[in-house]
Amino acid sequence: MLGVKIDHATYVQENLEQQLRFLDNQLWDLEQVMQRLNSLSSMDGVLEGLRKQRTQLEESHRTLDRMAQCLNKIILYYNSCENRICDYAQQEAVTYKRHVIGTSSLQNISDLLRFVV
Numbered sequence: 001m002l003g004v005k006i007d008h009a010t011y012v013q014e015n016l017e018q019q020l021r022f023l024d025n026q027l028w029d030l031e032q033v034m035q036r037l038n039s040l041s042s043m044d045g046v047l048e049g050l051r052k053q054r055t056q057l058e059e060s061h062r063t064l065d066r067m068a069q070c071l072n073k074i075i076l077y078y079n080s081c082e083n084r085i086c087d088y089a090q091q092e093a094v095t096y097k098r099h100v101i102g103t104s105s106l107q108n109i110s111d112l113l114r115f116v117v
Contacts, residue, residue: 009075016068023061030054
């Protein structure tokens with residue numbers, strides 16, 4: 001059976017999922033830091049910078065999430081199409097009848113010749 005190797009696409013999709021988990025952890029850590037800094041005085045400038053960083057991280061997270069979902073759908077659609085093609089090809093398989101050619105021994109030829117004469 002012919003098929004396209006999609007191992008690399010699967011690897012990239014798994015890598016995107018790992019990056020998403022990493023960004024989730026980073027966002028959680030950033031939120032914890034912002035909550036702690038919020039209680040301190042004179043941290044308004046620092047908190048504003050952290051809010052901008054959080055916005056950028058959230059946008060990166062959304063982009064990676066969309067990419068991972070898209071790649072996951074591509075892999076699923078490819079596998080589905082390949083399976084349908086293989087199923088169709090198996091339905092259209094041409095079977096050839098086997099012709100049996102017999103051979104016989106010439107030891108009993110004298111018996112045959114008796115009837116001919």
